[in-house]
Amino acid sequence: MHRFILENPEKTDTFGGVLAQSIQHLEHLVHEQGLNIRLNGDLGAGKTATTRAMLRALGVDGRIKSPTFTLLETYPLDNELEVFHYDFYRFETPEEFLDAGFRDDFAPGHITMVEWSEKAEPCLPDADLILTLCVEGSGRSVTLEPQSDFGSTLTEEIATRWNSLAAN
Numbered sequence: 001m002h003r004f005i006l007e008n009p010e011k012t013d014t015f016g017g018v019l020a021q022s023i024q025h026l027e028h029l030v031h032e033q034g035l036n037i038r039l040n041g042d043l044g045a046g047k048t049a050t051t052r053a054m055l056r057a058l059g060v061d062g063r064i065k066s067p068t069f070t071l072l073e074t075y076p077l078d079n080e081l082e083v084f085h086y087d088f089y090r091f092e093t094p095e096e097f098l099d100a101g102f103r104d105d106f107a108p109g110h111i112t113m114v115e116w117s118e119k120a121e122p123c124l125p126d127a128d129l130i131l132t133l134c135v136e137g138s139g140r141s142v143t144l145e146p147q148s149d150f151g152s153t154l155t156e157e158i159a160t161r162w163n164s165l166a167a168n
């Protein structure tokens with residue numbers, strides 16, 4: 001488990017960039033198995049901000065909306081990968097996840113980023129990595145908890161990049 005301090009919103013952008021670079025480095029695994037990331041943390045903790053920073057760094061231009069009202073926003077990338085950004089805050093029952101047909105999105109080549117995953121338990125497929133955002137004074141922290149071999153490899157990749165940035 002790793003925990004990084006994000007003192008200000010710029011650091012969240014930096015973290016999103018490191019996440020994007022690490023995913024690109026392991027792109028072959030995303031093509032083979034897909035990648036499932038959960039973003040935990042309270043309202044306003046920075047789940048959407050982190051996802052937005054990652055998407056920007058992956059080359060997405062234009063407006064990146066929060067999926068608060070739409071439940072899902074999708075972003076095709078130019079390397080034939082696709083990002084699925086969900087927010088299940090408005091779910092009344094976890095079965096809404098299945099009724100909406102979201103189960104099929106959790107597939108090879110797809111990167112799923114899930115906010116308010118607890119609202120879809122136990123219908124949600126297993127995560128590779130859980131990112132927990134926390135308010136720390138005027139800043140934030142992010143904790144990385146891998147849940148699979150891919151999640152562990154990705155976490156090590158992220159930590160190496162983050163620590164080398166911090167050292168400079």
Ligand SMILES: Nc1ncnc2c1ncn2[C@@H]1O[C@H](COP(=O)(O)OP(=O)(O)OP(=O)(O)O)[C@@H](O)[C@H]1O
Binds near residue numbers: 041042046047050133
């Ligand atoms: N490292 C940081 N330090 C201080 N403020 C930050 C930091 N990172 C992001 N923020 C700010 O915190 C807020 C996070 O909002 P965001 O919409 O990302 O929260 P969220 O976790 O997605 O909430 P929700 O559960 O409502 O979807 C934004 O106003 C953003 O500018």
Ligand SMILES: [Mg+2]
Binds near residue numbers: 047048049066087115
């Ligand atoms: Mg959000």
